[in-house]
Amino acid sequence: MAKIKGAIVVDVERCKGCEVCVGACPTNVIGMADNVNGKGYHFAYMADADACIGCTNCAIVCPDGVITVYKKKMTA
Amino acid sequence: MLKEIIQPENLAYKKTELMTDTVLSYCPGCGHGTIHRLMMDVIEELDAWEDTIGVAPVGCSVLAYEFMNVDMQQAAHGRAPAVATGIKRCWPDKLVFTYQGDGDLAAIGTAETIHAINRGENIVIVFVNNGIYGMTGGQMAPTTLPNMKSSTSPYGRDVDMMGAPLKITELISQLPGAYYVTRQAVHTPAHVRKTKKAIKKAFQNQIDKKGGVSFVEVVSNCNSGWKMTPVQSNEWMVDNMFPFYPLGDIKVDGELVTK
Numbered sequence: 001m002a003k004i005k006g007a008i009v010v011d012v013e014r015c016k017g018c019e020v021c022v023g024a025c026p027t028n029v030i031g032m033a034d035n036v037n038g039k040g041y042h043f044a045y046m047a048d049a050d051a052c053i054g055c056t057n058c059a060i061v062c063p064d065g066v067i068t069v070y071k072k073k074m075t076a
Numbered sequence: 077m078l079k080e081i082i083q084p085e086n087l088a089y090k091k092t093e094l095m096t097d098t099v100l101s102y103c104p105g106c107g108h109g110t111i112h113r114l115m116m117d118v119i120e121e122l123d124a125w126e127d128t129i130g131v132a133p134v135g136c137s138v139l140a141y142e143f144m145n146v147d148m149q150q151a152a153h154g155r156a157p158a159v160a161t162g163i164k165r166c167w168p169d170k171l172v173f174t175y176q177g178d179g180d181l182a183a184i185g186t187a188e189t190i191h192a193i194n195r196g197e198n199i200v201i202v203f204v205n206n207g208i209y210g211m212t213g214g215q216m217a218p219t220t221l222p223n224m225k226s227s228t229s230p231y232g233r234d235v236d237m238m239g240a241p242l243k244i245t246e247l248i249s250q251l252p253g254a255y256y257v258t259r260q261a262v263h264t265p266a267h268v269r270k271t272k273k274a275i276k277k278a279f280q281n282q283i284d285k286k287g288g289v290s291f292v293e294v295v296s297n298c299n300s301g302w303k304m305t306p307v308q309s310n311e312w313m314v315d316n317m318f319p320f321y322p323l324g325d326i327k328v329d330g331e332l333v334t335k
């Protein structure tokens with residue numbers, strides 16, 4: 001069965017760690033990193049990468065537009 | 077595995093090119109950034125970036141011209157609708173929008189707002205309402221809710237002394253020059269998509285020369301001014317702002333929506 005898999009790329013240096021994307025994700029993919037970026041913010045990252053379905057919800061609520069979403073139909 | 081997915085041909089969403097790469101000056105979690113991007117998304121979809129002139133206000137979004145990669149003009153505090161009127165009358169074929177906060181549109185610029193709408197100028201006004209003066213340090217605004225604390229109303233807004241909050245969107249919807257009036261929010265993906273539709277409809281009205289102002293209010297959070305985390309402020313907004321500022325269309329195609 002074909003399955004949709006997604007992935008997000010976070011622009012770490014522009015992320016302000018507001019956590020709005022965490023609640024917007026329907027599959028709880030996103031977590032906040034223990035590390036901080038150059039501004040001292042805990043940035044968002046893919047904590048559970050396998051669960052991402054590429055729905056773009058996180059990217060459209062991100063106030064700073066730091067999330068880029070990729071989506072691919074997997075056949076296997 | 078991830079490398080296989082992260083390829084240019086699999087791109088599902090990317091920030092529009094019409095937003096510059098300048099880091100936004102807004103606080104973490106502020107709705108301004110989302111609204112900026114939605115407007116630029118819409119202009120990109122309408123393929124109108126060469127014909128768009130925006131008017132930036134005074135307030136948190138005073139630097140909007142740094143972030144929106146379209147032609148912009150900065151107006152004096154509250155005077156964006158007057159400047160937009162001038163631009164639109166000089167270039168009737170251009171798309172003209174103003175982007176204003178509640179301190180700009182509903183406080184110092186009330187007269188300009190009401191008269192520009194009453195004249196039925198063919199412009200788009202985007203009004204961001206967060207119920208507080210965010211830029212100057214969280215003072216009470218005309219839109220501050222009853223009993224809401226701010227730095228100049230530390231015991232809460234006393235309606236007997238300070239008056240009731242100004243529902244400017246309902247007020248201007250009564251004017252014949254208002255063609256499309258709506259109130260939206262951007263705290264969840266569903267609301268973001270709805271807001272984008274509303275902004276698109278507003279710009280489409282202007283392109284179609286419907287003859288009247290298209291007014292989109294976006295109820296937003298101000299987590300710094302409200303002294304909350306971004307997620308808490310969004311919850312507080314749902315619980316407190318939305319009962320007073322209900323979301324939905326107020327006037328569509330020149331007709332008031334009756335509920």
